[in-house]
Amino acid sequence: MDFRPTEEQALLRRSVREFAETEIRPHVREWDEAQHFPMELAPKLAALGLLGIQCPEQYGGAGMSAIEYCICIEELARVDPAVSLSVAAHNGLCSGHIFLFGTEEQKRKYLVPLARGEKIGAWGLTESTSGSDSAGMRTTAVRDGSGWVLNGSKTFTTHGRVGGVIVVMAVTDRAAGKKGITAFIVERGAPGMATGRKEDKLGMRASDTSDVLFENCRIPDDQRLGDEGQGFVQTMQVLDAGRIGIAALAVGLAQGAYEAALDYARHRKAFGKTISQFQAIQWKLADAATRIEAGRLLTYRAAYRKDLGIRMTLESAMAKLYASEMAVRVAEDGVQIHGGYGFVKDYPAEKYFRDVKLTTIGEGTSEIQRLVIARQLLSR
Numbered sequence: 001m002d003f004r005p006t007e008e009q010a011l012l013r014r015s016v017r018e019f020a021e022t023e024i025r026p027h028v029r030e031w032d033e034a035q036h037f038p039m040e041l042a043p044k045l046a047a048l049g050l051l052g053i054q055c056p057e058q059y060g061g062a063g064m065s066a067i068e069y070c071i072c073i074e075e076l077a078r079v080d081p082a083v084s085l086s087v088a089a090h091n092g093l094c095s096g097h098i099f100l101f102g103t104e105e106q107k108r109k110y111l112v113p114l115a116r117g118e119k120i121g122a123w124g125l126t127e128s129t130s131g132s133d134s135a136g137m138r139t140t141a142v143r144d145g146s147g148w149v150l151n152g153s154k155t156f157t158t159h160g161r162v163g164g165v166i167v168v169m170a171v172t173d174r175a176a177g178k179k180g181i182t183a184f185i186v187e188r189g190a191p192g193m194a195t196g197r198k199e200d201k202l203g204m205r206a207s208d209t210s211d212v213l214f215e216n217c218r219i220p221d222d223q224r225l226g227d228e229g230q231g232f233v234q235t236m237q238v239l240d241a242g243r244i245g246i247a248a249l250a251v252g253l254a255q256g257a258y259e260a261a262l263d264y265a266r267h268r269k270a271f272g273k274t275i276s277q278f279q280a281i282q283w284k285l286a287d288a289a290t291r292i293e294a295g296r297l298l299t300y301r302a303a304y305r306k307d308l309g310i311r312m313t314l315e316s317a318m319a320k321l322y323a324s325e326m327a328v329r330v331a332e333d334g335v336q337i338h339g340g341y342g343f344v345k346d347y348p349a350e351k352y353f354r355d356v357k358l359t360t361i362g363e364g365t366s367e368i369q370r371l372v373i374a375r376q377l378l379s380r
Helices: 007-034 039-047 066-079 081-101 104-115 174-180 231-267 279-308 313-343 349-360 366-378
Strands: 121-124 140-144 147-158 165-171 181-187 193-198 209-220
Touching (some): 007 039, 007 066, 007 081, 007 349, 066 081, 066 231, 066 279, 081 104, 081 147, 081 165, 081 181, 104 165, 121 147, 147 165, 147 181, 147 193, 165 209, 174 231, 181 209, 231 349
Parallel strands (some): 121 165
Antiparallel strands (some): 140 147, 140 165, 147 209, 165 181
């Protein structure tokens, strides 16, 4: 095993870090307080290849590996987890779903503008009555001549208001249960599609999260994504890969929180010396650094398997579970190291703490990850 990054990977990390420090960090607090989705950042993200990270070059993407994808998501999350979340949802959910299961015509029609940043991607799975129980969704799609009619709503949709392309899961055969769900591509402006309420969130506030509504929304059959009845199976595969992205996000967020706490500890003085000289602070920093490295290695292992084309359901669930819960602990200790200053917005610790909780919820809660892991272990 060789744990050293390649020269290309090291350069990629430096490039994304420099971009995040220059283009994102000066605006983090402003975007967070205004709940502003920085659409103006899209062309710059696209120019760096960050809106088509794993998309092949033939579709306008950068054609990077899964490990390189993790590096990009990490470095963005280190500075602003909300921007990283948007990039991960755009790449891993919407674009990823189309790339895995779309026809050649669909890939050329949708992936190219998504990779170029001309459109932002969204992914509609969760509903108000079906979160972890995604098979219990109520949104329906009924055949009508040569097309389909969608009715229902999706909630907690990243880019629900700003997404130009949304992949939507809908029930096409209620009696078939999980085998009666089909995926569709819906473009912004389709008749019968509308945006609903924007969520007022605890954290990740610069990432748009909104309801998407469908009322007799008519779409042609060529916007059906994959075979009829295969939407649930597709979703599970998309989430397997997506969890690697959330794990990388959690690792990057933890890295940012740790670095902020380390810097503060080196400069903050108490009882005549910097608090970094106190064993209680040193142990928190040591634990944080160790946990981050463990989370990073679990995440890269899952990404490595993905690059090899090997099933990584177990590994991605383990990475997502550990990295997200690790990041919560690191962010919490970061606030504690800052003391009272960790509770105010003048320092970044409180934002990391607000943002991090989503990593244990989105794309499968910690409880669901434990179920996935246990099922994989028991099925051997």
